[in-house]
Amino acid sequence: MNYFLVKSEPFKYSWEKFNEDGRTFWDGVRNYQARNNLKAMKEGDLVLFYHSNEGKAVVGVAKVVKEFYQDPTTEDPNWVVVDLAPVETLNRPVTLEEIKADERLANIGLVKQGRLSVMTMKKEEFDRILELSSKQA
Template sequence: MNYWLLKSEPDVFSIDDLKKQKTTLWDGVRNYQARNFLMAMQVGDLAFFYHSSTEPPGIVGLCRVLETHIADPSQFDPQSPYFDPKSSEDKPRWWTVRVGFVEKYKQMITLEVLRAKFSPDELVLLRRGNRLSVMPIASGVADRIIALKASR
């Protein structure tokens, strides 16, 4: 099993939205590196759900990858802000996964706490200039994040 971090702005899609819906497509990713990470995900992988562009930002829960290698439907919808006119149904450019709710943390693991406990080499999220919305998390780092959640 692999671990990932998925960022979302809570006013766009929050952990509470996922809890209510139970599953969702992680659509609208328009960065090639993040797309490649989505394509590398496997069914059963776990992802930390991170609220970004909020005060404070941080990890608020956990979700599981339920389905992989799904052509992102938003790329084909001219009404979508994620529409890509260079993409076609027979040659999609953007891929996604379906994730399911696992857990909402009782207390957020804030970015400040993550900075205190991890180095930028351990956690890509902490690297200067990193704006990826999808990133891998090494299993040892994931274990330490899970331990942080348990200690809160």
């Protein structure tokens, strides 16, 4: 199994809206590294959902339910989407500030490549964020 993190501005597509929808395709990626990360996703892989700009926190866990295919919002064959479904809301959001302060997350993509919208994660990083969500801030 692989682990990823996707970012969304809550005013554009929030975790709450994602839960209402129950499933969505992850579109709008226009960065080749992020696109390659979408292409690496396999059905069943787990994905952290991060609210960017407002909130700046990991708020939930999703899973890949359909592997990459042509982005239906563009005719450009360079861009793809995957389908995601929500799995669970974190016990509490894990803020970017907390992530940056945790030495075990010092090399996480969210810190090293803050502008990347779809990034890979190590299992240990993924698990650490879940662990942080179960602790008091």
